[in-house]
Amino acid sequence: MRATTLLRKALSIQHLIVHGFEFDDRGIVVTVAPTNRVPRCGECGSIARSVYDRRQRYWRHHDLAGMMTRMRYPIRRVRCPRCESVKTERVPWADSSCNFTYAFEERTAFLAQQCSKTAVTKLMRIAWRTVGEIVTRTVSEYLDKGDDRIxxxxxxxxxxxxxxRHHKYVxxxxxxxxxxxxxxKEGKNAATLRAFFEELGPERCKLIETVTIDMSKAFISVVKEMVPHAKMIFDRFHVQRILQDALDKTRRDEVREAETKEQKxxxxxxRNAIQKRESNRTDDDLETLEELRANNSHIFDAILLKDSFAAVLDKRQVNVARLNLEQWAVNAEASGLVHFQSAAKTIKNHIDGILEYVRTRFSNGRTEGLNGKVRTITRRSFGFHSAAALISMIFLCCGGVEVTPAFFHPLGFH
Ligand SMILES: [Zn+2]
Structure with missing residues (x-):
């Protein structure tokens, strides 16, 4: 078998001719051409016989036996009769606007979905920002296939x-x-969420039964406006945050008012011990709590209020949870702790949406750990410069996008 035949099989790209190869300081460069002699417009696919010029171009393909592999071809620019302008010809191995082969991009997207940032950039030997660009292209192609996701x-x-760092939102x-x-979508205000329901349109909006949101006025007003028939569920994570904040504020007040340095x-x-979930506390944490019970009844009462609230949300029966929640609010108001008194007010104002959680158990954080996953991606995406790249990464990893890495087919192509 000739070396060019071996290379054609190893590159594993359809409709490709291998003319030759050479080595340079970076790896192997394979001289290739498409099998079609008559060029087609890269934009519309029309046959375009009139060649305007040729330019040497390189495409990264995945490594052959660990060698960085580039393909070289003097790509033609053509006068497209349909587009009525000069366009780059279509090649079978890559998008005409792109310097990576389809196979390279598929492999990169697959790795980006599965591995750490370091693994992707080191294995593919590209910058993280380039990974972002590749992911954006892969995902937009997937999303273009139709909007049946919604x-x-x-x-x-x-x-x-x-x-x-909290400057931008998605x-x-x-x-x-x-x-x-x-x-x-980029943004976090009412207009951002409204754009979703507008895209959904009135028919699909009618099908919506429940919407889980935080207690922000912006989201509440949009849900009331766009899907008034739907039940609003306040996300458990956000609801519990109110109590955690109240506890933390109470603790800080006590620190401020403590008389001696030691007490402070x-x-x-x-902080650590008291913010934990009841079930996660260690023996040391429990000891801390015992000390607080003996020395600082305010903080101890605040902990009890926070913990007992979480216990109410664990209830299975809505009517039981309602009674418990009402009793909880009475206790909070009677506690004399200002931050819990104001938390109780918020809870009472949103009680129906909080109880919807008990009924449905839908919560944004719990959806297959999706919330945590999205947050991890956000941290990983540091270095992406646009919201578009971050959104693409979220879709790639949490949107059910299926990517299959390209494989070598020894007998696939002739
Ligand atoms: Zn064209």
Whole structure:
């Protein structure tokens, strides 16, 4: 077998001729050409016989036996009769605007979905920003295939997440039934979420039964406006945050009012132990709690209020949970703790949406750990410069996008 035949098989690209190869300081360069002699327009695919010029171009393909592999071809620019302008010809191995082969991009996208940032950049030997660009192309192709992702949605959750150190936001919508992100857009205000429902249109909006959101006024007003028939569920994570904040504020007040330095230091160190879930506390944490019970009844009462609230949300029966929640609010108001009194007010104002959680158990955080996954991606995406790249990464990893890495087919092509 000749070396060029071996290379053609190893490159594993259809409609490709291998003319020769050489080595340079970076790896192997394979001289190739498409099998079609008559060029086609890269934009519309029309036959375009009139060649305008040729330019040497290189495409990265995946490594052959660990060698960086590039393909070289003097690509033609053609006068396209249909586009009525000069266009780059279509080649079978890559998008005409792109310096990586399809196979290279598929492999990169697959790795980006499965592996760490370091694994992708080192294995593919490209910058993280380039990974972002490749992911954006792969995902937009997937999304272009149709908008059936937002068809037949019944139970959804909308959430905002910050990136770039809380300077920028992306709003995501998840399908609770499938546990996938179905929509995402830059921004976090009412207009952002409204854009989702507008895209959904009135017919599909009618199908929506529940929407899980945080208690922000912006989201509440949009849900009331766009899907007034749907039940609003307040996301458990966000609801519990109110109590955590109240506890933390109470603790800080106590630190401020402590009389001695020692007392201050002891109270400061309690943050970790008291914020934990009841079930996650260690023996050391419990000891801390015992000390607080003996020395600082305010913080101890605050912990009890926070913990007992979480216990109410664990209830299975809505009517039991309602009674418990009402009793909880009475206790909070009677506690004399100002931050819990104001938390109780918020809870009472949103009680129906909180109880919807008990009924449905839908919560944005719980959807297959989706929320955590999205947040991890956001951290990984540091270095992406646009919201588009971050959104693409979210879709790639949480949107049910299927990518299959390209494989070598020894007998596939002749
Ligand atoms: Zn054209």
């Amino acid at each position: 068809d037949g949605l019944r139970h959804i959750g909308a959430d905002e997440l910050s990136y770039r 709003t995501t919508v998840v399908n609770h039934e499938l546990g996938v992100v179905v929509w995402a 230091a002891i109270l400061k160190n309690t």
